[in-house]
Amino acid sequence: MESAWVNTTLDLNINPFDHSNKALRREADGKMGDFDVKAPVKQETGVLVEELNRVSVENKKLTEMLTALCEHYTSLQKQYKELVSKNTETEVAATSTKKRKAECEDYSATVIGFTANAKSGCSDENSCKKPKECINAKISRACVRTDPSDNSLIVRDGYQWRKYGQKVTRDNPSPRAYFKCSFAPSCPVKKKVQRSAEDPSILVATYEGEHNHAHHSPAALPSLSPVNSGSTTPNNPRSAPVFSSSSSPANSSAPTVTLDLMKPAGSDDGTKKLTQQVDQPAIQQILVQQMAASLTRDPNFTAALAAAISGKVLDQKW
DNA sequence: CGTGTTTGACCAGCGC
């Protein structure tokens, strides 16, 4: 994961001394002139400017922290790749004899890597004895942070799913929900969603198969989906695996963020599955950065923000 | 009334 997937720049475009805001300031100044602005207005403006400067400084600090984090992550990733390359053979031998499908998926997620085009354990003969899904279906996995108190098993990934079953599994007290892609009748993709046994605030979504249709539901997509910036196809959850801070329907007011932590399909194994090793505060910080970056790239948002700020100033009763 | 969810029943793979 290099800076290719994390844009460490966060230009909130709110610096009042930025030349790009000259027009806005002129407009605001003109309106202020119309109302014969006096000392309280200047004081209020000064407070706002001070606040904006403070936010800018904080933004800069956060950006630096994120950059350092990315560098640290890269070094850890290299170390991990070395370890994996050393241990893969012995681990395959140890795990391939254990059990059936579920373990096959776990294997693909924990040994081959975190999600992304893992051809679920067919690299050795033992694994190919597994059921058909394990042979043909592409398996990927995504982790989604949700409110632990929210017991709905809904992962909003932009596709439309129909729930067809729920089951309590032996190794996890929380139920596992089974979904089928309901957009295209012929779409073979299935999804399993279950809370992590270790961290109930994390939903683990396992995707099986490959969508044979386009991403259809922009409304269902997180509004901040541009963070998928280019390198991955947004209509394929395997090639665009997510670590999302997701809002459930019960908590629809919270923003949903989709963050592509993976390289494009076909990248090396070392780039996979490190999501769960990253510190959770760091993830949250990255999510915040991504949200801000996405918002500030949206001209509608910046325009609305400018209008809101100017409106706030002008609406003050003095 | 159409669509999606819930949930108990059923089926199949696997280990013993």
Place this chain on the structure above:
DNA sequence: GCGCTGGTCAAACACG
């Protein structure tokens, strides 16, 4: 062969 377990089906139900 039997029991355990995960996965799927389908009737009942809820909701807009």
